Amino acid sequence: MAKFDSILDTVGRTPVVKINKLAPAGVNLYVKVEAFNPLGSVKDRLALGVIEAAEKSGELKPGMTVVEATSGNTGIGLAMVCAAKGYPLVITMAESFSVERRKLMRFLGAKVVLTPAAERAFGMVNKAQELAKTHGWFMTRQFENEANPDMHERTTGREIVDDFAGERLDYWVTGFGTGGTLTGVSRVLRKERPETKIIVCEPSDAPMLASGVAQERNADGTPAKPHPAFKPHPMQGWSPDFIPRITGEAVDAKAFDKLLSIAGPEAMKCAKALAQQEGIFVGITSGATFAGALEVARQAEPGSTILCMLPDTGERYLSTPLFGDVGADMSEDELKISNSTPSNRLPPKA
Numbered sequence: 001m002a003k004f005d006s007i008l009d010t011v012g013r014t015p016v017v018k019i020n021k022l023a024p025a026g027v028n029l030y031v032k033v034e035a036f037n038p039l040g041s042v043k044d045r046l047a048l049g050v051i052e053a054a055e056k057s058g059e060l061k062p063g064m065t066v067v068e069a070t071s072g073n074t075g076i077g078l079a080m081v082c083a084a085k086g087y088p089l090v091i092t093m094a095e096s097f098s099v100e101r102r103k104l105m106r107f108l109g110a111k112v113v114l115t116p117a118a119e120r121a122f123g124m125v126n127k128a129q130e131l132a133k134t135h136g137w138f139m140t141r142q143f144e145n146e147a148n149p150d151m152h153e154r155t156t157g158r159e160i161v162d163d164f165a166g167e168r169l170d171y172w173v174t175g176f177g178t179g180g181t182l183t184g185v186s187r188v189l190r191k192e193r194p195e196t197k198i199i200v201c202e203p204s205d206a207p208m209l210a211s212g213v214a215q216e217r218n219a220d221g222t223p224a225k226p227h228p229a230f231k232p233h234p235m236q237g238w239s240p241d242f243i244p245r246i247t248g249e250a251v252d253a254k255a256f257d258k259l260l261s262i263a264g265p266e267a268m269k270c271a272k273a274l275a276q277q278e279g280i281f282v283g284i285t286s287g288a289t290f291a292g293a294l295e296v297a298r299q300a301e302p303g304s305t306i307l308c309m310l311p312d313t314g315e316r317y318l319s320t321p322l323f324g325d326v327g328a329d330m331s332e333d334e335l336k337i338s339n340s341t342p343s344n345r346l347p348p349k350a
Helices: 043-057 073-085 098-109 115-134 146-154 156-163 180-192 246-252 264-278 283-299 334-338
Strands: 016-018 028-033 068-069 088-096 110-114 170-175 197-203 258-260 305-310
Touching: 028 115, 028 156, 043 073, 043 146, 068 115, 073 088, 073 264, 088 098, 088 115, 088 305, 098 110, 110 115, 115 156, 146 156, 146 180, 146 246, 156 180, 170 180, 180 246, 197 283, 246 264, 246 334, 258 283, 264 283, 283 305
Parallel strands: 028 305, 068 088, 088 110, 170 197, 170 305, 197 258
Antiparallel strands: 016 028
């Protein structure tokens, strides 16, 4: 077993796992399980990358407070990094995101400032900007910070190229939140594996990229207002109510070959299928990306190899509809099993 000087040294190098039961016959379908990062999501990479870049540039000085707007995973990653490095952290988050996310951040020592659900991601970003300006805090600006895709170019992209060295890699499938994974990995694949087709998934309820409507931006790259094609969707962490500048870079660079629309129910169905048939425990965004990968696999030529990103763990979604039909009490089937032997049975509920 390897030894590490800090939990931060364990970020990255996540495993690629073959899908054995859910993959269509004749294709090789793999998933990159980002839940193996120390705090359970791909955003651990982003968090470490932006903090270390700010330290190197001198923007972030010892003792400064860090502030960021997040749906949860970036905040959880930042809470880990800031705890390890000794920075106070303030997170702004719309109150609509899952309760367990804010509890995790607070447990790690962060302060979480909730913003109105109706104001969505745009509102929580504005609040973080206001706090940074008022108090002189360092805002990581995950949606515009070039250290985000740079980190994925150095780590995620390199890992993928190394894992498939000497083998076919016909398709790489991802969603987008900030756009850091998409932009950073695509730089590596376009240069070193140009034959690999890059497939991007977005929620069918929020077809911002598919709409072709440009995002209105301020001079610093931040959104001037929410995107008109956005509607609420269940993929927390995917597709905020604007197209991030980093995602816009990928669009402008024609960094992907195809765009797929994924419905919320299909995302949840695939997340459950991964858990119950492959033993891979992931969240709704992972289910959505996997739904896209299955669509690609069904149309791919025999012998094709597909790699799908799975962004985070299922534990981020315990209070969401993904677990809506999972009860805390025993089901009828479970009661029947219990009652099939005489001892150690719970008394009937009143």
